[in-house]
Amino acid sequence: MDDMDDVDRTRRRDEEPERHDASGAEAAGGSARREQAEQADLVRIMTGLARGDMAFLFTLFDRFGDAIRATVCRHLRDLARPDLADDADEVGGLALEVCFLLAQRAAAWDPARGARPWTWASAAIRAEIARLIGHRQVHLIEDDTGPDGNGDGGVREGRLVARGGADGEPTLAGIPRPGHEIDPYTNHPLLMLLAEAVRAVGRERDQEVLLEFEFQQANGDPSPAHTVGELFDLRPDNVRQIVRRQRRRVAELVWSDERFVELRTVRWCARDEAEAA
Amino acid sequence: MELVASPRPATPPPMPDLTRLCERVAADLRREGVAHPVAAAVALAARGVAGLERDAWAARLGLDVEVVAACEEGRVAFGDLPAPIGAAAHDAGVDLVVLAALARRWAGGSGGRGGDGVVGERPPGGT
Numbered sequence: 001m002d003d004m005d006d007v008d009r010t011r012r013r014d015e016e017p018e019r020h021d022a023s024g025a026e027a028a029g030g031s032a033r034r035e036q037a038e039q040a041d042l043v044r045i046m047t048g049l050a051r052g053d054m055a056f057l058f059t060l061f062d063r064f065g066d067a068i069r070a071t072v073c074r075h076l077r078d079l080a081r082p083d084l085a086d087d088a089d090e091v092g093g094l095a096l097e098v099c100f101l102l103a104q105r106a107a108a109w110d111p112a113r114g115a116r117p118w119t120w121a122s123a124a125i126r127a128e129i130a131r132l133i134g135h136r137q138v139h140l141i142e143d144d145t146g147p148d149g150n151g152d153g154g155v156r157e158g159r160l161v162a163r164g165g166a167d168g169e170p171t172l173a174g175i176p177r178p179g180h181e182i183d184p185y186t187n188h189p190l191l192m193l194l195a196e197a198v199r200a201v202g203r204e205r206d207q208e209v210l211l212e213f214e215f216q217q218a219n220g221d222p223s224p225a226h227t228v229g230e231l232f233d234l235r236p237d238n239v240r241q242i243v244r245r246q247r248r249r250v251a252e253l254v255w256s257d258e259r260f261v262e263l264r265t266v267r268w269c270a271r272d273e274a275e276a277a
Numbered sequence: 278m279e280l281v282a283s284p285r286p287a288t289p290p291p292m293p294d295l296t297r298l299c300e301r302v303a304a305d306l307r308r309e310g311v312a313h314p315v316a317a318a319v320a321l322a323a324r325g326v327a328g329l330e331r332d333a334w335a336a337r338l339g340l341d342v343e344v345v346a347a348c349e350e351g352r353v354a355f356g357d358l359p360a361p362i363g364a365a366a367h368d369a370g371v372d373l374v375v376l377a378a379l380a381r382r383w384a385g386g387s388g389g390r391g392g393d394g395v396v397g398e399r400p401p402g403g404t
Contacts, residue, residue, distance in 0.1 A: 054302060055321045055322075055331075057302065058295070058321060058324075058326055059325045061298055062326045063328070092294045096301055
């Protein structure tokens with residue numbers, strides 16, 4: 001209660017400057033004290049969340065919901081989805097999910113580093129938002145037209161589609177990677193073949209990096225290397241290097257193994273990728 | 278001890294979001310097999326918005342801390358929540374009518390398991 005009283009006194013002084021003839025320095029001091037009080041709140045909230053007290057989830061949302069909504073809006077605009085950023089209902093729903101994400105990571109937050117939780121977890125938040133808004137349907141293989149440009153080569157399209165779980169939450173399970181599944185109604189044989197090719201080369205981690213990078217890129221993430229790097233604890237330049245290497249490996253396989261001949265019409269596995277290998 | 282010392286926003290968050298958060302928490306608790314997930318979420322929301330630890334919250338409401346714990350752990354049906362908790366949740370902006378309907382739907386849809394035992398009952402807190 002003492003803390004609260006201190007803050008109340010501070011707040012009253014901040015809100016009634018005419019009574020105190022507050023100088024600029026005093027005003028700055030009041031602002032600093034308010035920031036300190038908010039930081040103390042955050043520490044208490046995150047500590048509570050870290051020990052599993054879900055009441056603090058409501059405290060977080062109640063006290064810092066505006067900041068979290070603003071963070072969601074910023075990420076949505078970064079992800080080239082201003083339409084969603086302007087949708088208060090959508091932003092509100094995503095802000096709730098961000099609160100859950102912060103609750104899950106609360107134990108790892110270190111207040112001494114100075115960043116607020118939603119800034120500290122920015123990359124994870126962006127990845128979660130991207131997953132929630134954009135991974136329901138992602139083009140894995142681009143349309144490919146034949147030599148005459150009229151599609152004689154056949155439309156080489158497959159889509160990796162998130163499938164709702166039993167509770168309606170999007171869970172991506174199964175092939176071509178753990179947590180993902182080819183949706184039956186868009187289950188194109190080429191996609192199955194491509195999944196097999198991706199799985200046939202390189203380390204499992206590199207396969208995951210490649211697929212996640214393609215997901216993020218197809219989803220409009222302007223910095224997929226950063227997002228994927230955060231997920232796999234890699235530097236962005238490492239991610240780009242792994243993606244280049246994996247794509248070359250896949251293309252090389254496709255152009256050297258007759259089992260994958262069908263994939264040679266797919267731009268994803270272009271000959272120049274193989275020749276670059 | 279007061280949990281939160283910073284000023285509350287001048288305008289409280291939109292009511293639907295807090296109610297949605299209750300629904301979201303309740304859904305998680307239901308998946309975990311909590312007997313009365315909606316009631317638990319309401320009890321957690323009431324304390325969370327107040328920003329108090331459980332013992333301080335119980336003292337403020339004049340309830341035994343064990344009673345508060347039972348509510349938050351989903352061992353008390355929605356309709357049996359102590360009136361002070363229901364009133365606090367209502368004052369915080371939780372839409373108890375919406376949540377009562379959810380509890381009723383879950384109670385009816387799951388044969389009682391994971392429901393809140395609110396059939397024919399009013400939301401707590403006299404709303």
